[in-house]
Amino acid sequence: MSEPLLVLDNVTKNYGAIEALKGISFSIGKGEVVALLGDNGAGKSTLVKIISGGLEPTSGRMLFEGKEFLAKSPAEAKAAGIETVYQDLSLCTNVDVVANFFMGREITRKFLGIPVLDERAMEAVVGKALANAGTRIPSLRANVEHLSGGQRQAIELNRFVHWGGKLVLLDEPFAALGVEQTRRGLDMIRQVANQGIGVVIITHIMQQAFQVADRIVVIRQGVVAGDVARNKTSPDAVINMITGETLAGAGPTG
Amino acid sequence: MNPRTRKALEFVLDNLVWFMLLFVLVVFSIFVPNYFQLGIFANIIEASSVLGVMSIGLALVIIAGHMDLSVESVAALSAMAVGILFCSSGIGMGVQLHPEWLMVPVSLLLALAVGGLIGAFNGYLVVKVKMSAFIITLASYIWVRGLVLVVSGGRSAQDLAPAIRWFGIQRLVGLPLTAWIAVGCFVVFSLIMAKTPFGRHLVMIGGNETATFRAGIRVNRNLIIAFVLAGAIAGLAGWLLAIRTSGATANLGVGLLFNAFAAVVIGGVSLKGGVGTLPGVYAGVLLLSAINTAINLMGLPANFTQVIHGLLVLAAVLLDAFKQTIRQRLA
Numbered sequence: 081m082s083e084p085l086l087v088l089d090n091v092t093k094n095y096g097a098i099e100a101l102k103g104i105s106f107s108i109g110k111g112e113v114v115a116l117l118g119d120n121g122a123g124k125s126t127l128v129k130i131i132s133g134g135l136e137p138t139s140g141r142m143l144f145e146g147k148e149f150l151a152k153s154p155a156e157a158k159a160a161g162i163e164t165v166y167q168d169l170s171l172c173t174n175v176d177v178v179a180n181f182f183m184g185r186e187i188t189r190k191f192l193g194i195p196v197l198d199e200r201a202m203e204a205v206v207g208k209a210l211a212n213a214g215t216r217i218p219s220l221r222a223n224v225e226h227l228s229g230g231q232r233q234a235i236e237l238n239r240f241v242h243w244g245g246k247l248v249l250l251d252e253p254f255a256a257l258g259v260e261q262t263r264r265g266l267d268m269i270r271q272v273a274n275q276g277i278g279v280v281i282i283t284h285i286m287q288q289a290f291q292v293a294d295r296i297v298v299i300r301q302g303v304v305a306g307d308v309a310r311n312k313t314s315p316d317a318v319i320n321m322i323t324g325e326t327l328a329g330a331g332p333t334g
Numbered sequence: 335m336n337p338r339t340r341k342a343l344e345f346v347l348d349n350l351v352w353f354m355l356l357f358v359l360v361v362f363s364i365f366v367p368n369y370f371q372l373g374i375f376a377n378i379i380e381a382s383s384v385l386g387v388m389s390i391g392l393a394l395v396i397i398a399g400h401m402d403l404s405v406e407s408v409a410a411l412s413a414m415a416v417g418i419l420f421c422s423s424g425i426g427m428g429v430q431l432h433p434e435w436l437m438v439p440v441s442l443l444l445a446l447a448v449g450g451l452i453g454a455f456n457g458y459l460v461v462k463v464k465m466s467a468f469i470i471t472l473a474s475y476i477w478v479r480g481l482v483l484v485v486s487g488g489r490s491a492q493d494l495a496p497a498i499r500w501f502g503i504q505r506l507v508g509l510p511l512t513a514w515i516a517v518g519c520f521v522v523f524s525l526i527m528a529k530t531p532f533g534r535h536l537v538m539i540g541g542n543e544t545a546t547f548r549a550g551i552r553v554n555r556n557l558i559i560a561f562v563l564a565g566a567i568a569g570l571a572g573w574l575l576a577i578r579t580s581g582a583t584a585n586l587g588v589g590l591l592f593n594a595f596a597a598v599v600i601g602g603v604s605l606k607g608g609v610g611t612l613p614g615v616y617a618g619v620l621l622l623s624a625i626n627t628a629i630n631l632m633g634l635p636a637n638f639t640q641v642i643h644g645l646l647v648l649a650a651v652l653l654d655a656f657k658q659t660i661r662q663r664l665a
Contacts, residue, residue, distance in 0.1 A: 134548065155550035170548045174541035174608035179534060184549035186531045196529050226662070 084143075085110045085247055085278040086131070091140035092302075093126055100126045102302035103140065108247065108278040113269060115293035115310075116282045119322055122299045124282045125167065128249050131280075132164040133157035145246070158184075161246035165236050165253050167282075173225035177217060180224055181206045181239055209242045210234075214264060229256035241268050247278040254288065266292045286315045300324050340664060347657055351601055351617035358621060362628045369631055376508045382623035383516035384409075384574050386616060388590060389597045390523050391567030393615045396598060397527070398560045399540035399607030400460060400467040404474035405568040406591035408452050410482045410582070412445035412572030417491035417582030419444070420498060424581065426491035434497040441498055445573035446566045452478060453565020457558035475591070483584050490583035494576060502577040512574050519567070524612040536560055540607030596643050597622055600650040622646070 084107040093101040101123045108114050118124050129135040131142070133151030142149045144160060151157035154164070171180050178199070187202050188195035206220055215234040217227065224232060233256045240248050250269070254262045269292050273279050283289055289296055290310060298306035298321040306313075306321035346353060363370035388405050395402045420441055422428035431437045456474055460467045501511040509517075527533035535556050539546045547553045571590075576582050601618030603610025622643060629639050 132548075153550075154548045155552065158550040164548065166548060170542070170545035172538040172541035172545050172608070175534070175538055179538065183538060183546065184535075184551040186534060188531060195531055197531060197534060226664075 083110060084108065085112075085145060086149075087143040088127075088131075089141050089143070091127070091130060091142065092138045093123075093130060093135065094138045099302055101130075101137070104299065104302070104304055106297050106304055106307050108280060110246075110278055111273050111276045112295065113273045113279040113281065113293045115289035115296045116280055116299065117284075117286075117289060117296060117318060117322055118299035118305075122322075123302045124299055125251055127299070128164065128166075128251050128280070128282060131157070131247075132162055132249055155184075158245070162249065163240045163243055163245045163247070164249040165240050165251065167251040167255065169232055169236055171224050171232055171235065174223060176223055177220045177227075177235060178202050178206050180235060181209070181242070185243075205242075209238050213238045213241065213268065230258060230261055233257055234261060237265055237268060241272055244272065244275065244277055248272060248280070250279065250281040252282055252284065254283070254285075262288070286318060289318070290315060298322055343660075344664065347660060349614070349617075350653065350657065351614045351621065355617045355621045355624065358624055362624065366628050366631050369628060372508065374627060374631075376513075378620060378623045378627050379517070380510055380513045381626065382619045383513045384571050384578060384587075385590060385593050385597060385622070386516040386619040387519050387574060388568055388571040389594045389601075389615050389619055390519055390612060391564035391571075392594050393598045393601070393603050393610060393612060394523070394527075394536065394560050394567075395467070395564045396603050396605060397540050397607060397610050398536040398557060399543060400557065400560070401471060401605075402453075402456065402467065402561065402564045402568075403471040403591060404452060404456060404478055405564060405571070405594060406587055406589075407475050407478035407482065408449050408565055408568040409572035409575055409590065410586045410588075411452070411478050411485075412448045412569040413576040413579075413582040413586050414482050414486055414491070414572075414584075415448050416441045416445055416498075416573055416576045417494065418485065420495045421491035421581050422493045422495070424491040424493075425486055425489045426493065426581070428495075430495075434495070437495050437497045438501070441576075442570075442573055445569040445576075447569070449569020449572065450562050450566040453562040453568075454558065456565065457561025460561065461554045461557050482586075486582070486584045488584050490581060492581040494580045499577055499580055502580075512577055515570075515574065519570070520612060520616045523567075524616075527612055532556065532559070537608055540609075542608075593622060593643065596647045596650075599647055602650075602654065604654065618650075 087107040088104055090103045090105050091101060092099065092103050104127060116124050126135065130137045133154040133156050136152065149160065151160065151162070172183065182202050187198045189198050203220055210217060215238055217231055224235070233253065237253060254265050257265060266288065269279055269281065281292065293310050295307070295309050296313060296318055297304060298318060300322060305324065306318070388409060392402055392405050418425055419427055419429045420437055431440060452474060456471050459465055459470045504511050506514060527536065535546065535551050539551070539553055539556060543553060575587055579586065597618040598615055599605070600621060601610065601615035603615060625642055626639055629636065
């Protein structure tokens with residue numbers, strides 16, 4: 081494994097008396113793709129929200145690029161270089177594709193000292209990014225509410241590929257995609273990882289995890305139940321870790 | 335459908351209120367005697383200046399997905415504050431400043447500050463305490479009007495200082511300066527909403543607050559600014575109102591809130607947030623004013639206006655639903 085990008089050290093999260101995360105420890109290397117698996121309610125989404133600044137952990141610490149890290153808001157996480165694609169899409173359907181692509185980081189030029197949106201520059205960037213990814217959308221100026229579920233998800237995926245950063249978190253990114261688009265999405269993940277960006281992907285589909293991940297981390301009942309290199313395990317072993325039937329072959333990798 | 339007709343159709347849909355305004359003006363010009371005069375048209379713009387300014391603030395918070403019911407009372411309080419300080423009879427204290435023109439910026443800043451403070455109070459409670467904007471601003475609507483009654487003792491202030499009144503009397507190209515202020519506000523805030531990141535963010539917050547938060551937009555800060563702006567703009571409306579009536583009464587501006595809502599909805603702003611533009615709102619304001627003027631000219635009892643406004647709001651909402659179905663076909 082290359083040098084660790086993000087290290088989680090005994091991260092816990094309580095909702096009142098309920099312990100959603102009982103102490104999660106694992107790490108993600110630069111350019112590494114980690115698939116995060118686990119049954120419903122295992123705490124995967126909670127973990128993603130903690131890393132991306134949507135939730136604060138109850139205890140434990142995180143190291144990002146070797147430094148103590150805690151994002152109090154998504155803005156802070158983004159500033160540190162962490163991009164997130166959420167399960168429920170984070171698009172504003174009432175504005176167009178370009179506005180969504182640049183949400184929160186619009187290109188502006190100063191006019192009398194006032195920042196003014198540079199629509200033409202933004203449209204050019206979006207057009208190029210979508211064309212590179214082979215995504216076809218009828219009009220970049222169409223409001224997202226008029227686009228299909230697959231097109232919306234494609235916008236989200238292209239957005240993270242474009243902005244990149246240092247670490248990308250994907251929470252079930254392919255839920256609304258067809259076979260061909262999913263394949264392209266997995267390619268995108270590999271591309272991103274090859275640029276040295278760490279990727280955490282949450283998925284329910286074992287096949288996807290084995291297709292794209294370098295390492296598989298299984299969370300069960302708020303703890304890490306398995307942390308194995310992909311080529312040292314099998315789908316059956318992982319399923320056993322998820323359901324908790326056996327912990328054989330689930331030791332941490334070296 | 336070829337792209338040309340599609341573009342044309344979208345243009346019409348986007349600017350439907352303006353076409354309605356044009357249609358109404360043409361119909362009135364043909365059928366209402368004496369309607370077709372420059373003076374009448376100037377009067378329509380002039381009569382709509384206070385309502386227009388107030389509608390801008392209301393539209394801002396509604397587009398951002400919230401609500402401000404307090405704008406009417408805030409305008410009244412600002413007008414009363416200006417009235418008490420700078421009126422010379424009634425409860426007016428007749429404060430004089432030298433040079434005289436100094437009273438203009440001072441009274442204006444006072445009105446803006448009163449409005450901005452109440453807006454900040456509303457915004458803080460909505461954003462930080464996470465209470466419904468409807469309830470908070472309803473409370474403000476009531477207590478701010480109460481404050482107007484308390485400070486005025488139910489009496490009125492008359493004879494505003496001439497230096498301030500000058501804005502209501504001095505004309506430029508046929509319109510009093512107060513009307514130009516309203517037009518200027520619409521231009522400035524339309525540009526802010528359409529061309530700046532702040533405006534774009536407000537629209538997106540109104541569309542999907544969670545998504546904007548996740549994208550790193552400072553949602554709370556933007557929302558508080560929107561409420562402060564709505565309050566300050568209402569304060570400006572109050573300042574204009576004081577100039578228009580040359581003073582302030584305890585029940586000044588009662589009923590304006592509902593007209594402002596009507597204008598905003600007719601102008602194509604969705605109460606669900608995220609949809610609508612300020613030029614549309616201005617068309618809505620002018621439409622209401624054009625109809626009022628027609629009713630006056632026809633000599634109908636003024637009570638009819640309310641019936642017509644109500645029906646117009648209903649028509650606007652139905653039209654909005656109709657527009658949605660057409661748009662879905664287009665996409």
